[in-house]
Amino acid sequence: MTFVAHRDPIPPSIPTPQEVDAQLLKLLKVKGADPDFWSSKDRDRTDSAHSIFQYPAMMVPLVQRRLLGAVLEARPDIQSVYDPFMGSGTSLVSGMHYGLGVYGNDINPLAVLISRVRTARSVEFTVGAIAERVASSAAADRRDTIETSMANREKWFQADVSLELSRLRRAIRKCDGLWVRRFLWVTLAETVRLTSNDRTSTYKLHARPASEIEKRTLSPIKVFRDLARENAASFSAFRRRLNEAKQLKSAKYVAETDVRVGDTRNAQDYWGSAAPFDLLMTSPPYGDNLTTVTYGQHSYLPLHWIDFKDIDPAADIATLRTTQEIDRRSLGGAAGNQVWTEAKLLEASPRLKRFADGLPAKPDDGRTRLIRFYTDFGASLDSILNVMKPDSYMIWTVGNRNIGGQQVPTDLVLGELVEGLNCKVVTTLTRRIHHKRMPDRNASSATMREEKILLVRKGEG
Known part of the structure; x- marks a missing residue:
């Protein structure tokens, strides 16, 4: 009798982060063969209850789903998505189409209210x-x-x-x-x-x-x-689409959703056991809100008619103290950050240093506002990376604002900052802006006609 030695099945090999990077690059190249794939000309304002409030500079749901779908194809183990600058929640509802746990925060109480409505696990259909x-x-x-x-x-x-x-x-x-x-x-x-x-x-x-x-x-x-x-019709269509995608069970969304009032510079302080997250997908501010997109001013009048107790216990009514208070509390809105000094910032990003040093004398506060925003943004990056898993991917959609008639190289600065924090920029995509509603009379952003999408991977632990 011949005996055959028993062998355990050989477990499938786990691809290395570098192999996943390469797979993603191939996927993105194929999908990006259509120049409008990341820049959809078609706009459905009812998509994912997108139009229930005209929030500033909203992302396009279809484009965000395409980005997310590409990453999930290469990394099907992803279970959660986080947006630290969630605005009206487009990244989060994009994650719901794939059954992901969705987590987000924003310093603006109105953004939290809108996102809580859109990402609710259970809703009232009447x-x-x-x-x-x-x-x-x-x-x-x-x-x-x-x-x-x-x-x-x-x-x-x-x-x-x-x-x-x-x-x-x-x-x-x-x-x-x-x-x-x-x-x-x-x-x-x-x-x-x-x-x-x-x-x-x-x-x-x-x-x-x-x-x-x-x-x-x-x-x-x-x-x-x-x-x-x-x-109501828009929201009903959104929930119907989630149901068709089998992302509802007994009319309830299948995964966790968690939206909070919070300053991203302190994200690690309040996400606790919910973190770390698998994937980040966000569009951060282009600069300090006071001189770019004034999210807070846009929210000021509506918030005066809303019961804050229905938004969140952490929603601070003092944000309505002045028309500029929310924007003042946002990145670059006020002095006081001691975590990232100007010297540390400019050492981390030579491109930012060259840009800052070359700014004209007018506006006379241009350099100050630029540095103040990026020192706050640097502190946010520290906090964000603290709540992300090792080797997690991050999708950053950024625009390049103007100061003194010169365009800040936001995408290049972000790339240098994250690479200095043990991250890798896997690739950068260009998205032409067809529909995003921007403040046409705001000189800081009026000329912005495209955005850059940086795919970044956090380093290993």
């Missing part, structure tokens, strides 16, 4: 009917109490507009269910944006001319009702 009842209740309300204590309210809202917004706010407060109220608050936020006296041609607060305001006849209740119908 929210459209509820919104109709809210509008009817507001229309039947005859009280004239104004439900906001904001300073200088008369500048930003006509008297009849304030009355109807107050009636809507009272009706929303009566609703049961936290997610329902959050959905209604987001709809009210867009109503405020459309019915205030603020101009919509820029994200900075600028009142319309008095002669134009006098000609406007607005009914926030009517606007709210119309928006609620659109938002």
Whole structure:
């Protein structure tokens, strides 16, 4: 009798990080053969409930899903995606299409509210009917109490507009269910944006001319009702698509979702056991918000009509102290970071040093703002890497702002900074901007017509 020695099956070899890099590069080359693959000309504003609020500089859901899909094809073991500058949550809802755990934070309470609505694991499918009842209740309300204590309210809202917004706010407060109220608050936020006296041609607060305001006849209740119908339909389509992709079980999203109010410079302090994350996908600010995209100013009027307690216990009402407070708290908005000094920053990025040294005398604070933003951004990078797994991939979508008529080489600076922190830039893609709504009257970003997408891998532990 012949005996055959038993052999354990040979386990499949685990590809090295370098082999995964090479596979990704091949995938990206094939997919990028179409020049519009990363720059989709087609835009579906209802995609993934993208249009429930007109948030500044939103990413395109389809493009983010394509990026994510390419990385998942090479790294199918990825289970979670993190966005430390999540804005309205486009990266996070992109992750939901693949059944990933999604995690994000933002310093802006309105961004947190919008993202919490979009990434909810469970939703109320009759929210459209509820919104109709809210509008009817507001229309039947005859009280004239104004439900906001904001300073200088008369500048930003006509008297009849304030009355109807107050009636809507009272009706929303009566609703049961936290997610329902959050959905209604987001709809009210867009109503405020459309019915205030603020101009919509820029994200900075600028009142319309008095002669134009006098000609406007607005009914926030009517606007709210119309928006609620659109938002409910958009959200229903999003959840239906998740269900078709088998990412819902008993109408509940299959993975974890967690959205928080938080400063990315301290991310490691509040993510705790949720971290480390498998993948990062984000679009960070282009520079300090005060002189680039004023996310905070854009959010200032809507937030005055929303109950902060329904956003997050960590949402600080003091962010409404002034029109610039949220932006001042954002990267580069105020002095005080001692983690990354100017000397450390400029040593880490020679390209940034050359750019800073070559800036013209005007604007006289241009260099100061540039350095202040990047020292804060450096501190954010430290914190972000602390919550990412070794060998995890990071997808950074960045734009190049202008200072003194010169374009900051944001993508090259980011590449030098991350490589100095034991990361590797695997490749850089170019995305042409077809649809992203930017502040046309803001000289810091008006000329930006393309973005760079950096695929970065964190070093081994």
